[in-house]
Amino acid sequence: MTPTQAEVPQRHGTPRDSDSTPVISVRNLWKVFGPKAERVPDSEELCGLTRRELMDRTGCTAAVRDVHFDVSPGEVFVVMGLSGSGKSTLVRCLTRLIEPTAGEIVFEGEDIRDADPARLRDLRRRKFSMVFQHFGLLPHRQVVDNVGFGLEIRGMSRAERTRRAQEVVELVGLAGYENSYPDQLSGGMQQRVGLARALAGDPDVLFFDEPFSALDPLIRRDMQNEVIRLHHEVGKTMVFITHDLSEALKLGDRILIMRDGKMVQCGTGDELVGAPADDYVREFVKDVPRGDVLTLRWIMRAPEDGDALDGPELGPDVVVREATRVVLAADTPVKVVENGTLLGIVGDEEILAVVAGREGDV
Numbered sequence: 001m002t003p004t005q006a007e008v009p010q011r012h013g014t015p016r017d018s019d020s021t022p023v024i025s026v027r028n029l030w031k032v033f034g035p036k037a038e039r040v041p042d043s044e045e046l047c048g049l050t051r052r053e054l055m056d057r058t059g060c061t062a063a064v065r066d067v068h069f070d071v072s073p074g075e076v077f078v079v080m081g082l083s084g085s086g087k088s089t090l091v092r093c094l095t096r097l098i099e100p101t102a103g104e105i106v107f108e109g110e111d112i113r114d115a116d117p118a119r120l121r122d123l124r125r126r127k128f129s130m131v132f133q134h135f136g137l138l139p140h141r142q143v144v145d146n147v148g149f150g151l152e153i154r155g156m157s158r159a160e161r162t163r164r165a166q167e168v169v170e171l172v173g174l175a176g177y178e179n180s181y182p183d184q185l186s187g188g189m190q191q192r193v194g195l196a197r198a199l200a201g202d203p204d205v206l207f208f209d210e211p212f213s214a215l216d217p218l219i220r221r222d223m224q225n226e227v228i229r230l231h232h233e234v235g236k237t238m239v240f241i242t243h244d245l246s247e248a249l250k251l252g253d254r255i256l257i258m259r260d261g262k263m264v265q266c267g268t269g270d271e272l273v274g275a276p277a278d279d280y281v282r283e284f285v286k287d288v289p290r291g292d293v294l295t296l297r298w299i300m301r302a303p304e305d306g307d308a309l310d311g312p313e314l315g316p317d318v319v320v321r322e323a324t325r326v327v328l329a330a331d332t333p334v335k336v337v338e339n340g341t342l343l344g345i346v347g348d349e350e351i352l353a354v355v356a357g358r359e360g361d362v
C-alpha cells in the first residue's frame with residue numbers, strides 16, 4: 001500500500017502563522033559598548049568599520065549591529081553564532097536587561113524601549129521568562145518553592161502558588177521531587193526546575209540563553225526533547241540562544257545566524273542548508289546530514305515528457321529522509337503537491353543524490 005500524505009510526517013509542526021502579528025518585532029537594533037556609544041549607529045563612517053577598526057578608532061565594541069527580525073506567536077526562534085558574535089547581548093536587549101543603543105523593539109505592539117522601570121518590572125514578571133545556563137536556583141529552597149518564587153514576588157498566596165508550582169513540576173517531569181533541594185538533583189534535573197520556574201508564571205515569551213551547554217551530551221539531548229515536548233504542549237513563543245547548529249536545527253522553526261554582531265542569515269533550517277547566504281553559513285552547515293533537513297521542495301524537478309504522473313503524492317515540506325521509503329517503493333515518481341497544485345516530481349535519482357551528497361548535480 002502506498003502511504004498517503006497524512007501518513008508521512010511533515011517537517012516538525014509549528015503553531016506559527018506567518019500572517020499573524022509578530023510577538024516581537026526588532027528593527028535597526030544596535031548595542032555598542034564603550035565611550036559615547038550612541039554616536040556609532042548614527043555615523044555612516046563608523047558603521048562601515050570592522051570590529052577591530054571601530055575599537056581602535058573609538059574604543060567601542062559594536063556587539064549588535066543593525067539587527068532586525070520578527071518572532072511570530074508560538075514560534076521557536078533560535079539565535080546562533082560563534083562565541084562573541086553577539087547572541088547574548090542581542091537577547092538581553094530584547095528584555096532590556098541590557099539597554100540597547102539604538103533601534104526599536106516592539107513587544108505585542110508596545111515599544112519596550114519606551115517602558116519606564118515600573119512597566120519593565122511588570123513585563124519581566126508577567127510576560128517574559130528566562131532560562132540560563134547556570135540555573136540560578138535558590139539553594140535553601142525546595143523545588144516547589146524555587147518554582148513558585150516568581151509567583152511569590154507577584155504576591156500570589158502560598159496555597160495558590162503551591163498548586164501552580166505543583167502543576168508545572170509535573171509538566172516538566174519532576175513529580176516526586178517537589179521537596180528536594182537543588183543540590184540533591186542532577187544537572188539535568190536542576191535545569192528542569194529552571195524550566196518549571198520559567199513556565200510557572202505563564203509568560204508570553206520564554207528566553208533561553210544556552211540553557212543546556214553545561215549538561216553532558218545525553219542529558220542535553222533529553223532536555224532538547226523536553227523543550228520540543230513542552231513547546232507542543234504549551235505552545236509558547238520561545239527565543240533560544242545556542243552556538244550548536246544541531247541544537248538550532250532540532251529546536252528552531254527559524255534560525256538567525258550572527259557574526260560579529262551582524263545578522264548573516266535568518267531562515268528555516270532547510271533554507272540555511274539548502275541556500276546558505278555566504279561561506280560562513282556554508283561552513284556551519286557543511287556537516288549537516290542533508291537528508292535530515294532538506295525538504296522535497298529543495299530537490300523536486302519539473303516533470304518532463306514521458307514522466308508518469310500517477311505516483312503517490314507528498315507535500316513540499318516533507319523532509320527527504322522521511323520521504324525516502326515512499327519514493328523508493330513507488331514505481332513512478334512521487335508528485336509534490338501543495339493545495340492541489342503539482343509543484344514538481346521526485347524520483348529515486350533525486351533522493352539518492354541527496355543521500356550521496358551531490359544533489360546539485362541532478
Ligand SMILES: Nc1ncnc2c1ncn2[C@@H]1O[C@H](COP(=O)(O)OP(=O)(O)OP(=O)(O)O)[C@@H](O)[C@H]1O
Pocket residue numbers: 033034061062063081082083084085086087088089090243
Ligand atoms: N559589558 C560589556 N562591555 C564591553 N563589551 C562587551 C560587554 N558585553 C559583551 N561585550 C562584547 O560584545 C561582543 C558580543 O558578546 P556576547 O556575549 O553578546 O556574544 P555571544 O555570542 O553571546 O558569545 P558567547 O557565546 O561567548 O556568550 C563580544 O565582543 C563581547 O566582548
